[in-house]
Amino acid sequence: MSARTARTRLLAAATLAVAAFTMTACDNGEGVRDEGASAQASETASGTTGTTGGSDSTGSKGTGGSKGTNGSKGAEADQASSSSGSSSSSGSSSSSGSSSSSGSSSSSSRLNPCTTSVTKVTATEVSRPLNHMLLTVTNTGSKTCHLVGYPAVRFGEAQSVPPVFEESQPQAVVTLAPGESGYAGVRLSMADGSGKNGYTAESLTVYFNDDKGTATPSLPAKGTYVDDSLTVTYWQQDLDDALMY
Numbered sequence: 001m002s003a004r005t006a007r008t009r010l011l012a013a014a015t016l017a018v019a020a021f022t023m024t025a026c027d028n029g030e031g032v033r034d035e036g037a038s039a040q041a042s043e044t045a046s047g048t049t050g051t052t053g054g055s056d057s058t059g060s061k062g063t064g065g066s067k068g069t070n071g072s073k074g075a076e077a078d079q080a081s082s083s084s085g086s087s088s089s090s091g092s093s094s095s096s097g098s099s100s101s102s103g104s105s106s107s108s109s110r111l112n113p114c115t116t117s118v119t120k121v122t123a124t125e126v127s128r129p130l131n132h133m134l135l136t137v138t139n140t141g142s143k144t145c146h147l148v149g150y151p152a153v154r155f156g157e158a159q160s161v162p163p164v165f166e167e168s169q170p171q172a173v174v175t176l177a178p179g180e181s182g183y184a185g186v187r188l189s190m191a192d193g194s195g196k197n198g199y200t201a202e203s204l205t206v207y208f209n210d211d212k213g214t215a216t217p218s219l220p221a222k223g224t225y226v227d228d229s230l231t232v233t234y235w236q237q238d239l240d241d242a243l244m245y
Contacts, residue, residue, distance in 0.1 A: 111146045111148065112143065112144065112145050112146055113145065113146055113147075113148050113208070114139065114145035114146060114147050114148075114176060114182075115145070115208060115213050116208060116213035116214060117141075117213065118139060118140055118141030118143075118145060119137050119138060119139055119140055119141070119145070119176075119215075120137070120138045120140050121135065121136070121138075121215035122135070122136045122217050123136075123186075123204055123206075123217040123218070123219060124136070125188075125220065125224065126243065129191075129243060130191040131187065131188045131189045131191050131225075132185060132186065132188060132243060133185070133186040133188055133224070134183060134184075134185060134186075134239070134242060134243060135151060135153075135184040135185075135186060135206060135217070135242075136181050136182075136183055137176070137181060137182045137183070137184075137235070138176075138179070138180070138181040139176040139177065139178050139180055139181070140178075140179075141178060142178055143178065144175060144176065144177045144178070145175075145176050146173045146174065146175055146176070147173070147174040147176060147182040148173055148235070149234065149235065150164045150168075150184060150232055150233065150234040150235060151184050151206050151207065151208070152206075152207035152232075153186060153204060153205070153206055153232060154204070154205045154207070155201035155203070155204055155224065155226050155230070156199070156201035156203055158201075161207070162186075162230040162231050162232055163232075164231065164232050164233065164234060165231055165233050165245045167245070168185075168233035168234045168236070168241075168245050169234045170234055170235075170236060170237065170241070174235045174236065174237050175237075182235050182236065182237060183235070183236045183237075183238070183239050183241070183242035184232055184233050184234070184235050185232070185233040185236075185242040185243045185244075185245055186230070186231070186232050186233075187229060187230065187231045187232075188224060188225065188226045188227075188230060189226055189229055190227065190229045194229075195227030195228055195229040196227060196228050197227055197228045198225060198226065198227035198228075199225070199226065199227075200223040200224065200225050200226075201219065201226055202219060202223045202224075203219065204216065204217055204218075204219050204224070231245075233245050
């Protein structure tokens with residue numbers, strides 16, 4: 001073998017050795033690891049982008065992880081909106097209440113209370129029920145008037161007026177057209193004599209409600225006996241209603 005041929009074979013063997021070494025290095029996974037790292041970096045970047053997008057999306061909904069802060073703000077905004085709505089509703093209710101009050105006041109102002117100048121008042125002792133008196137008020141004027149509340153009566157020199165039977169309060173104010181009459185009953189004394197501090201009165205003063213003057217109907221010549229059970233009724237539209245207490 002010539003020296004030239006030997007060198008050629010040696011060079012070929014060396015070339016094969018280098019190629020074998022290169023293939024061995026590839027089989028050790030260095031190239032695979034580099035590729036894997038590149039893919040992981042890509043996935044990480046992709047994941048970060050996805051998370052950021054998720055945060056924006058869920059944050060607007062007010063739910064989940066880092067988006068919880070934005071979610072809380074959303075809930076607070078909803079709660080404030082709800083509270084504002086409730087306040088508005090309450091205001092409307094208050095406004096309605098004012099209208100109702102105004103209407104009631106307007107209704108009361110339309111009443112025309114009867115006065116002594118347009119009425120005639122009489123006082124009559126009745127046989128039934130015992131120890132009772134009937135007060136009669138007749139409208140002698142030309143316009144309708146109203147008997148409001150109940151009469152305040154004073155027999156003789158009494159220092160106070162008697163109480164009223166609260167259960168006698170009518171459902172509506174007594175209305176008297178010209179010529180019509182209204183009534184009130186007076187319990188003078190206890191029928192069984194159990195009343196205290198009795199005396200005989202020779203005069204009677206009837207005070208109309210709201211200070212609309214006074215009337216002084218006459219009493220029997222013998223006077224009228226009263227005691228501390230003295231009580232009156234509200235003004236009534238019917239005579240029988242005035243004498244049932």
